Amino acid sequence: MYRVECVKIDTLVSGEMNCTDFKSKILRNLGKPAIVNVNIGTTVKGAIDDLDRIIKTLEKCGFRDRFYIHCDGALAGLMMPFIKQAPKVTFEKPIGSVSVSGHKFIGCPVPCGVVITRLDHVKVLSTDIEYLSSRDATIMGSRNGHAPMFLWYTLNKKGYIGIRKEVQKCLRNAHYLTDRLKDMGISAYLNALSSTVVFERPHDEAFVHKWQLACEGSIAHVVVMPNVNVEKLDDFVEELAAKRSSLHEGKGLSVPCVEKDIGLENCLCGQHNKKSRIA
Ligand SMILES: Cc1ncc(COP(=O)(O)O)c(C=O)c1O
Numbered sequence: 001m002y003r004v005e006c007v008k009i010d011t012l013v014s015g016e017m018n019c020t021d022f023k024s025k026i027l028r029n030l031g032k033p034a035i036v037n038v039n040i041g042t043t044v045k046g047a048i049d050d051l052d053r054i055i056k057t058l059e060k061c062g063f064r065d066r067f068y069i070h071c072d073g074a075l076a077g078l079m080m081p082f083i084k085q086a087p088k089v090t091f092e093k094p095i096g097s098v099s100v101s102g103h104k105f106i107g108c109p110v111p112c113g114v115v116i117t118r119l120d121h122v123k124v125l126s127t128d129i130e131y132l133s134s135r136d137a138t139i140m141g142s143r144n145g146h147a148p149m150f151l152w153y154t155l156n157k158k159g160y161i162g163i164r165k166e167v168q169k170c171l172r173n174a175h176y177l178t179d180r181l182k183d184m185g186i187s188a189y190l191n192a193l194s195s196t197v198v199f200e201r202p203h204d205e206a207f208v209h210k211w212q213l214a215c216e217g218s219i220a221h222v223v224v225m226p227n228v229n230v231e232k233l234d235d236f237v238e239e240l241a242a243k244r245s246s247l248h249e250g251k252g253l254s255v256p257c258v259e260k261d262i263g264l265e266n267c268l269c270g271q272h273n274k275k276s277r278i279a
Pocket residue numbers: 039041042043044072074075100101102111112113
């Protein structure tokens with residue numbers, strides 16, 4: 001929208017920002033300010049960028065007061081406060097804003113989100129809308145009045161303890177799914193503190209369609225949400241394993257290698273895992 005120059009930063013296999021690449025790219029742009037998007041849970045792998053290291057890198061490279069950090073916590077931003085080991089995303093650190101989606105973890109039935117930013121920025125962005133007799137900071141001046149009510153209702157109904165329980169359940173179930181996939185000889189990966197399970201992309205398109213799997217290149221992911229129980233995960237794994245073995249055994253397809261996507265230690269292809277059941 002703003003047509004600012006955009007520089008892509010490499011990621012590690014986990015999906016997290018590669019801070020070495022970040023440093024080398026900001027050093028190539030010393031004369032300019034930096035707007036940095038820090039992911040608190042990436043879309044595909046649920047990776048969490050190292051906010052503290054990113055801030056230190058900017059300061060060490062001389063950016064000091066010439067950077068703006070936005071923390072994109074679309075899904076995991078609402079989970080992090082309930083996980084003890086999680087990095088702290090707080091305005092005590094030099095960040096400019098944090099955003100979370102309302103229709104992801106909270107499950108709001110309409111797309112919505114919350115952006116929290118510093119009052120100085122709010123003042124610059126918002127204007128008095130005379131006919132609404134209020135201040136507004138949206139691009140078009142239009143807002144959904146139901147969305148904040150849904151958010152308010154859910155947050156109050158579940159409460160701090162209720163949401164913490166759901167977060168713990170999601171993390172536990174994500175570990176369960178990862179272990180079950182691996183036990184079946186299916187390459188899988190789960191980032192620490194994440195409920196997004198990444199695994200080899202199924203060959204069977206009907207299966208992908210039925211389970212509405214989000215795929216990217218050679219991998220697919222399942223985001224384990226609060227409504228998902230162990231029975232559902234068992235059904236998923238068993239159906240996937242059955243489809244997979246009929247394709248691999250019946251049609252002689254080889255188990256795909258996903259080393260570059262999820263790392264050597266998580267890849268169970270024939271070449272990397274001699275014990276692989278199917279290869
Ligand atoms: C990391 C990340 N940021 C932003 C978005 C988009 O969020 P929204 O649907 O609230 O616009 C997503 C959605 O998947 C996401 O994963």
